[in-house]
Amino acid sequence: MPTLIFEKQSYQRNPDETVLDCLLRHGVSVPHACRNGVCQSCLMRSTDSDPPAPAQHGLKDSLRQQRYFLACTCAPEGDFAATLSGPVLIQLPARVISVEKLTRRIARVRLNPEGAFDYRAGQFINLARGDCLTRPYSIASLPYTEDFLELHVARHEQGRMSRWIHDELQPGNELAVSTPLGECCYRPEHPEQPLLLVGTGCGLAPLYGVIRDALHHGHTGPIWLYHGSRDREGLYLVEELRGLAREHDTFNYVPCLDSPAAGEADFTARRAHEAALARHTDMKGWRVFLCGHPEMVNQTKMKTYLAGAALADIHADPFYLTAL
Amino acid sequence: MTQSLYEQLGGEPAVNAAVDIFYRKMLADNRVNRFFEGVDMDRQAGKQKAFLTMVFGGPANYTGKDMYEGHKHLIKMGLNDSHVDAVIENLGNTLKELGVKDELIAQVAALANSVRDDVLGRGH
Numbered sequence: 001m002p003t004l005i006f007e008k009q010s011y012q013r014n015p016d017e018t019v020l021d022c023l024l025r026h027g028v029s030v031p032h033a034c035r036n037g038v039c040q041s042c043l044m045r046s047t048d049s050d051p052p053a054p055a056q057h058g059l060k061d062s063l064r065q066q067r068y069f070l071a072c073t074c075a076p077e078g079d080f081a082a083t084l085s086g087p088v089l090i091q092l093p094a095r096v097i098s099v100e101k102l103t104r105r106i107a108r109v110r111l112n113p114e115g116a117f118d119y120r121a122g123q124f125i126n127l128a129r130g131d132c133l134t135r136p137y138s139i140a141s142l143p144y145t146e147d148f149l150e151l152h153v154a155r156h157e158q159g160r161m162s163r164w165i166h167d168e169l170q171p172g173n174e175l176a177v178s179t180p181l182g183e184c185c186y187r188p189e190h191p192e193q194p195l196l197l198v199g200t201g202c203g204l205a206p207l208y209g210v211i212r213d214a215l216h217h218g219h220t221g222p223i224w225l226y227h228g229s230r231d232r233e234g235l236y237l238v239e240e241l242r243g244l245a246r247e248h249d250t251f252n253y254v255p256c257l258d259s260p261a262a263g264e265a266d267f268t269a270r271r272a273h274e275a276a277l278a279r280h281t282d283m284k285g286w287r288v289f290l291c292g293h294p295e296m297v298n299q300t301k302m303k304t305y306l307a308g309a310a311l312a313d314i315h316a317d318p319f320y321l322t323a324l
Numbered sequence: 325m326t327q328s329l330y331e332q333l334g335g336e337p338a339v340n341a342a343v344d345i346f347y348r349k350m351l352a353d354n355r356v357n358r359f360f361e362g363v364d365m366d367r368q369a370g371k372q373k374a375f376l377t378m379v380f381g382g383p384a385n386y387t388g389k390d391m392y393e394g395h396k397h398l399i400k401m402g403l404n405d406s407h408v409d410a411v412i413e414n415l416g417n418t419l420k421e422l423g424v425k426d427e428l429i430a431q432v433a434a435l436a437n438s439v440r441d442d443v444l445g446r447g448h
Contacts, residue, residue: 057364302365308348311366
């Protein structure tokens with residue numbers, strides 16, 4: 001059985017077991033969330049050898065060279081030594097300005113990080129509670145016009161963090177936020193490029209930032225947003241987005257419901273990605289942003305690519321729920 | 325000075341242009357797309373780039389053993405000569421779409437064909 005050395009303690013690791021699973025099995029508490037190599041909250045550094053390549057997928061080159069890796073996707077062949085990453089995961093204290101229910105399921109949280117906090121619209125942060133419970137959330141605000149950090153939190157019945165945010169978080173409370181991460185961002189150098197954005201539930205958060213960033217930069221190409229949910233509780237900022245669509249001829253907003261009830265006739269009765277793929281059959285030259293349900297994101301990534309979008313132009317941000 | 329095949333094809337920018345078209349053809353091709361089910365697309369595109377660099381005659385780090393190791397799980401899924409033929413056909417059509425001359429396409433196809441036995445595990 002291979003040995004895992006973590007912070008100078010050794011643990012027996014089952015063959016094929018990831019570093020994260022091994023530590024959790026031994027009762028070692030380490031930050032983690034998505035368990036799918038996406039959120040980067042389980043970032044660690046190897047102290048003796050190069051980590052396996054899949055465990056470094058998605059990391060910046062500079063981090064890769066310093067042997068950083070993601071514990072949740074790291075299953076090395078033999079013995080392995082690791083340490084918590086330290087200074088790269090800078091945690092800034094952030095005070096809660098407001099917690100507002102936009103629907104019964106979605107809360108809007110506004111935070112005021114201490115000191116300078118640079119980010120780009122569409123990036124995400126890892127949000128940590130005092131007891132180190134950590135979850136990734138996308139940023140919905142704009143860095144240059146809004147002096148708060150806005151997150152959208154969907155309440156999940158099994159979600160420790162989201163239930164706590166919905167039920168207990170108060171203005172004035174202090175949390176910690178990580179350095180912003182992710183590349184789900186607008187590129188001002190291609191103002192004429194058509195943009196397709198598909199989000200489910202609070203997958204709208206980064207898209208709301210990206211759209212307003214694009215409009216702010218005077219984007220001239222068409223922008224199509226498809227926001228979907230199984231019911232009305234997952235669709236939010238509807239009036240704001242309708243207003244934005246009235247103000248900007250290039251911006252098209254298509255709110256979708258799986259099965260609209262009577263009196264919800266102004267919603268498209270279709271899943272958001274299906275409505276998008278049905279209307280836009282030639283995606284050559286488009287830039288695509290997909291956020292939310294992992295199955296929707298991965299399926300739509302494949303379909304928009306097959307419809308002609310270049311892989312490098314597809315930003316996929318699957319929101320994995322963290323098991324208890 | 326005669327240019328190498330890789331230079332004549334246009335080097336790395338040409339590989340990048342080809343990867344997008346080639347991988348799309350592979351995913352849309354019912355003869356081979358089941359081998360790509362559940363595979364991370366970005367990671368797979370990275371592998372396609374390494375493969376295309378090799379068959380373009382470029383600086384490649386693939387060895388016969390790598391080709392074997394990378395495909396042996398697919399042999400269990402039924403990978404055979406007909407699938408290698410499909411790959412070479414998609415490769416040829418990709419290059420045609422990019423306006424590459426037939427004579428160069430033939431050279432690329434020959435390079436792709438040269439790893440057929442490694443891919444299919446013959447001699448390993």
